[in-house]
Amino acid sequence: MGIPHFLCIPFPLLGHVNPLMQFSHVLAKHGCKVTFLHTEFSHKVVISPLYNSILQLQYCLGSNTNVEGSNIKVVTLPDGLENEDDRSDMLRVLLSIKRTMPSLLPKLIEDVNALDSENKISCILVTTNMGFALELGHRLGIKGALFATTSATSLACGVFVQRLIDDGIIDSSGHPTRKQEIELSPGLPKIDTAQFPWRGVSKLWFTNIIEEMETLKVAQWWLCNTICDLEPAAFSISPRFLPIGPFMETYDNNKASSSLWQEDTTCLHWLDQQPTRSVVYVSFGSLVVLESNQFKELALALDLLNKPFLWVVRANQNNSDSSYPKEFHGSKGKIVAWAPQKRILNHPAIACFVTHCGWNSILEGVCGGVPFLCWPFNSDQFINKLYICDVWKVGLELEKDKNELISRGEIRKKVEQLLGNEEMRLRSLKWREMTLKNVGQDGQSTKNLIMFVNWAK
Structure with a gap:
């Protein structure tokens, strides 16, 4: 049996890329192989120069990129936009990715697997907005998991979003129908309906949230970068929720940080x-x-x-x-x-x-x-x-x-x-x-992480 091989696909925002890369290093330390997918623009314009100085990537012309000293390989696909396009419009980036990547991803998976037929991709790991990759992987017989970059409670809000609409608490654009505080589930703190995570987003973006939550049901696990003690009631909402964080770094002045931006030390x-x-x-x-x-x-x-x-x-x-x-x-x-x-x-x-x-x-x-x-x-x-x-x-x-x-x-x-x-x-x-204590050797997050890695084999 080969080792677990994860294809990690973050939405191209620093708050998604950075924690998923940190988790990739955690997986690599547990003996897993990781292929990390960036958009071409993020890799060339934003990430590559920073990795050059921070993570010391070794570049090989015409080949993929390996993170030095780890079992992580970086690959890229286009996001469908031109270099001069404004990527501060996240909705535009998302819609372009959804138009462009699904047709290219099967060939990338095929090429990655051809390089190591003994350790083919065994699990696709995505952040929110990239759930289409889980559906594609499901059709190819590849397991899938979500890596949530928010709290478990914020993720729970997404779980209840359709019910909130059906119950008339919010409208089809995500706006509250009246001022009130509600308890989504027993034990969760009461939330002002005007302060749900989608506050201020456009109707089109809110529609994407609804669709994404349905798509993510393909994933067997929704990994949460948290511990159960911090928000215990959230983990009673769905058996998919699995706390596996937070990720700690060993601070060694001779080693580079996992940050994607140049740090002033x-x-x-x-x-x-x-x-x-x-x-x-x-x-x-x-x-x-x-x-x-x-x-x-x-x-x-x-x-x-x-x-x-x-x-x-x-x-x-x-x-x-x-x-x-x-x-x-x-x-x-x-x-x-x-x-x-x-x-x-x-x-x-x-x-x-x-x-x-x-x-x-x-x-x-x-x-x-x-x-x-x-x-x-x-x-x-x-x-x-x-x-x-x-x-x-x-x-x-x-x-x-x-x-x-x-x-x-x-x-x-x-x-x-x-x-x-x-x-x-x-x-x-x-x-x-x-x-x-939770991320220690016998901690619950550590046990959950080991269980997840074994599941991915």
């Missing part, structure tokens, strides 16, 4: 110079764009705190008319374009994490044992905030004023409240201990 040395639990860490992930006035208000808030801060400001994070206000000094802080977040959140100098509440960031914060200041913007971030503030009780929410801004005064007040709350800090450490 000078901030780690800077953190070494700061007192224990003194630094306010601010990062809003890879997509959030701050409106000009809000960007300036945040900058002035960091000055007002009179505490050391580490602020991640991507080149595309603030609008073109946004800039640091003249009154901003920033003398107590350090600003970087991208940072090694897992290592930062495990640094003893970090006091709290100001975050957009993306699921990857939340997991990294929980594993670091740091309390949160929650600043959700869209999609599943509001549900994640609900868990942080109301269920786990390890954070506070930043609230907007009458001008729809989070003011510098609000930020200062909540930072002071958070850092003065010893019980919340101790709860954060408790959740950290529980999470790390």
Whole structure:
């Protein structure tokens, strides 16, 4: 019997590509073979230059790409768009992929299998939006699984989406029919119907969500990058849900990070110079764009705190008319374009994490044992905030004023409240201990992962 061979297919967003690549490394460490499929555009324009410096890929002209020191091979297919097309329109990218890839994927699978007939692809692993590959694999007799990049609870919202429409709680465009909070399933926190993960999306995108949830039923497993203890009620919803995370990295300064963006590691040395639990860490992930006035208000808030801060400001994070206000000094802080977040959140100098509440960031914060200041913007971030503030009780929410801004005064007040709350800090450490136990040698997530690998053989 050959070893398990996974064909991993992420939707081309950093929040999908990065965690699935991390999981690919986990699978490789468990003796599996991985073929990782990128779109040609992402690989050439975005990912290849970064892998050159970060993962040190070895390129062979006219052949596939292997990640050095691992059992991972990178292959590509076109997304159907031209190089000059705007790929910030995710719906356009998705529709183009769905038109282009299904006809090309069987030949790619055939070619990959021909290179190693003893270890043919035994399982197709996709992130959401790429469920068409599971249907295709099913027709070819290949097992399939979903790798969810959100919380299990957010995934559960998708499970109930058709019922929510049938019960008249939301309309066919995903909009709530009236203001209310509902409990999707016993034990889950009550969710404001205006804050479902699909809030703000177009009708066409919402229709895709409905179709995708049906397609994903082809998969036997829906792998969740979480532990059962963090959101236990979600795992009673479907036997498909399987917690196998979170993925931890061994921090070795001689080894590259799995991040796809160039990290500024000078901030780690800077953190070494700061007192224990003194630094306010601010990062809003890879997509959030701050409106000009809000960007300036945040900058002035960091000055007002009179505490050391580490602020991640991507080149595309603030609008073109946004800039640091003249009154901003920033003398107590350090600003970087991208940072090694897992290592930062495990640094003893970090006091709290100001975050957009993306699921990857939340997991990294929980594993670091740091309390949160929650600043959700869209999609599943509001549900994640609900868990942080109301269920786990390890954070506070930043609230907007009458001008729809989070003011510098609000930020200062909540930072002071958070850092003065010893019980919340101790709860954060408790959740950290529980999470790390689950990914330990005898932990439940580890056992689930081994079971999944054995299933894929």
